Amino acid sequence: MSDATITLEVTRYRPGHDREPHPQSFEVPFQKDWVVLDALNHIKDRIDGTLSYRWSCRMGVCGSCGMMVNGVPKLTCAAFLRDYRPGPIRVEPLANFPVIRDLVIALDDFMEKLRRVKPWIIRAEEKPVSEGEYRQTPAQLETYKQFSMCINCMLCYAACPVYGLAPAFVGPAAIALAYRYNLDSRDEGYRLREPVMSDAVGVWECTFVGECSVVCPKGVDPAAAIQRSKLAGATDWLLSMVMPWGGRR
């Protein structure tokens, strides 16, 4: 512990009070094991109870606490104050999203897109539970595992220049999840997801900037999912090469 402090410049926006978002400075104690979220909690508990933001797990897995920290999308529960010394640290709501209040953004668009890509196992015929599990080898698991690690934190959307310009774009995380199911040896739903994926605002919209994969805190690599989906969509021949189960149906 020390007497040192650090300044946070936090974006405030209270509908009904503020015409537009504006920064407000708060000085908080500098503690070397504090993350930005700890500093926000300190502000809320001790300085200004009106500050609004989302958080829950404080261990980087619930996906609630994404914000722009010095202009970069970050999980604030995993962004240490010590990495931003001497400050000030700019904390803003995630870019590219409508702001509900202060640091809270609206997620409705993503939730709708997520449902649209049908992120569930689709099969022509379901095996009854009494017949046991579907066998899946570690190698088959490995093909899609990475894309199943998405915590829906929205950092990739905040980093995506295409989503910024064309909000209809399905976007990195939803495409990565669709791709995750396409790759799953238990799934046969590729053709049902295809219309959304190959739609003008599906994978083809992406200009392959790759920012999404840079900011992703979970190593999902949505850019790869998009790129490989494009390839897969290109020809059925290619499809059957990269995804051997492709012609099974």
Place this chain on the structure above:
Amino acid sequence: MPGEDGYQHDLLVIGGGGAGLRAAIAAAEESNRLSIAVLSKVYPMRSHTVSAEGGTAAVMRDDDSLDTHAKDTIFGSDFLADQDVVETFVREAPGEVIQLEHWGCPWSRDPDGRVSVRPFGGMTVNRTLYAADKTGFHMLHSLFQTSLKYEKIVRYDEWFATSLLIEDGTVCGVTALNLHDGRMRPIVAKAVIMCTGGAGRIFPFTTNAAIKTGDGMALAYRAGVPLKDMEFVQYHPTGLPGTGILITEAARGEGGHLKNKDGYRYLQDYGLGPPTDTPVHRKMELGPRDILSRCHIQEHQKGRTFDGPYGHYVHLDLRHLGEKLIDKNLPFVRELARNYVGIDPVHEPIPVRPVVHYMMGGISTDITGKTSLDGLYAAGEAACVSINGANRLGSNSLTELLVFGARAGRSAARHALERAAPRSNPLAQLASDERRRLDQRFLRVDGREKIADIREEMQKAMESGCGIYRDRATMEATCQTLAKLRERFAHISLADKDAVFNTELIAALELECTLEVAETVARSALAREESRGSHTRTDFPKRDDARFLKHSLAYRTPDGPRIEYLPVTITRWPPEERKY
């Protein structure tokens, strides 16, 4: 978002965690005539189930049997689990985990493609399925994504339930606050299932997420439903000092060692030995959590733990497991240790100490998830059905969400099919009363008390009176502090009077719930004059089956909880001494 009928549904599930989503899907499969709503204060995939790491237990292999799983669970519970419920639990567990496999859960696999199983504390064979060390995350996202395919399931995301609507002794829905616009609405339903999770946040140092404030327990308790076995609070032996972030038991299941400051595997001094190189079921580091947590405290009292800025700790050593195994089966442990204590477990031991983890108690239900209040059901950590008794075995909880979430979903669905829709006029009146209560209590007054102060004092009182070791004097002091805090809460002051996304108001409502739940824990603990499972009294160090082979039930009265008792159901395993 509300369905066509406005805010009217057949079935309303409060909570979008593992239990809530499993219940909603079970109800949707039970009948396609039902309108089902899931209401949650956070988006479902943010629910605390997402943090669960280690795994979920079910009998999957020929070397295992239902009876062994039942016996381990009952033994672990220190004979306070209801044995008929445990038998149902172990029988339905395999089907539930396979169902989840069919729904896409990426379970870790053996080379032949079967789902893998790993050892876990207190279990005699390998029966814990896992998805690396992000089991809860994968289960929750699989359930949530699967739930999206059911059009009959509508959601109220970021709505906070504030009270149960009751008419003529029957539950008719809830009042809930929409965080997005601050409006209070009655959400009307023929049956309500509480799946609101645990209450670890009544303690200062916990693995639990910020949202685990026992809301559903408090709502049911206020409506006259008893809370069962609340004195049983599980400490997990391995949390990171400072944050309380969990290092999963799977780290020990994979072969990790607990060492004191001399580098000595101290558990061998407490009857858990002999130490072996490869893990042996139920021995040493694979002993049950209540016992391991007590060993830590005793080791500390002998002066053999480390001292750090966040109190005493010991080492969890994984180095001998090697980088390859750690990256394959414990990647999240490595990520958490690196990020939050700056230690790479491949090269250094991880500092750990006991941390509040799980509430064995909760809303009292029967084996179908039904409570004593007509139309109200409960499942998951919010409920007590009971399979966990005085001490839960690791990896039984995630399975409990599935088995009893599904059961509650089905029985509430059948109840809803038989019932006529509640009349909505009187309910609208009840909702505007509730709105007025919140306005008057929180938004119009200028009190002098701060949320953070009361919360901190409550947490401190709980740690001192209801920690790993308990005695009458400190528990009485805790009860007095809690009663005073309840009075002080009446003078709470909020800086935020806005309607839109008022998280300060939510924090106040949560604090009100935690205060209530904390009192049931302290009072039930004070009344139980014996030591059993996680409840260890220095003034009553022995288990006392003659007086306390019973569940405690806490009922709400204006002067605080009244404690009553309920017999435990014993089927085939008569109580014996619990020795490992």
